[in-house]
Amino acid sequence: MVATPPFVRADLPEIVSGASRAGLYTHLVTAGLPLGNEGLGPLQARGLRSVQLSLQDAEAGPGDAVAGTRAHARKLAFAADVRALGLPLVLNVVLHRHN
Numbered sequence: 001m002v003a004t005p006p007f008v009r010a011d012l013p014e015i016v017s018g019a020s021r022a023g024l025y026t027h028l029v030t031a032g033l034p035l036g037n038e039g040l041g042p043l044q045a046r047g048l049r050s051v052q053l054s055l056q057d058a059e060a061g062p063g064d065a066v067a068g069t070r071a072h073a074r075k076l077a078f079a080a081d082v083r084a085l086g087l088p089l090v091l092n093v094v095l096h097r098h099n
Contacts, residue, residue, distance in 0.1 A: 013046050020047025027052065029092070032078035033071055040085055050088040053079055057099040066098055 009015070019026050028043065029052040040048070053075060057063035060072035082089045 013042055016043050016048050017046040020049075025049055027090075030054070031071070032075045035078070040081055040087070044085055044087060048087065050090065051082045052090040052092050053082070054092040054094060056094050056096075062098055066094070066096065 016026050016028075026048050027050045028048055032053045040051070055063060055072075055075055056066040057072070060070075063072040063075075064070050079089055079091075
């Protein structure tokens with residue numbers, strides 16, 4: 001079975017709403033791509049209470065190399081979007097031999 005990333009799920013807003021209505025703490029674990037700010041606002045309105053973002057490195061070059069794509073700057077922008085909405089942000093820093 002292959003896990004489906006949250007941003008791929010068209011029903012993610014409904015899942016967040018249902019969990020929130022059930023009294024559950026809703027916390028999104030994500031790489032931040034391609035959800036972006038436009039995806040966060042509606043989820044927050046549905047009850048999203050915090051976000052965890054994975055980073056591969058503190059610097060763009062090594063982080064992008066590990067990620068296999070130019071993602072570091074977009075992840076930092078996503079983190080800024082999370083904070084601009086007033087949501088708590090947790091960073092998941094992946095430890096590996098290249099950082």
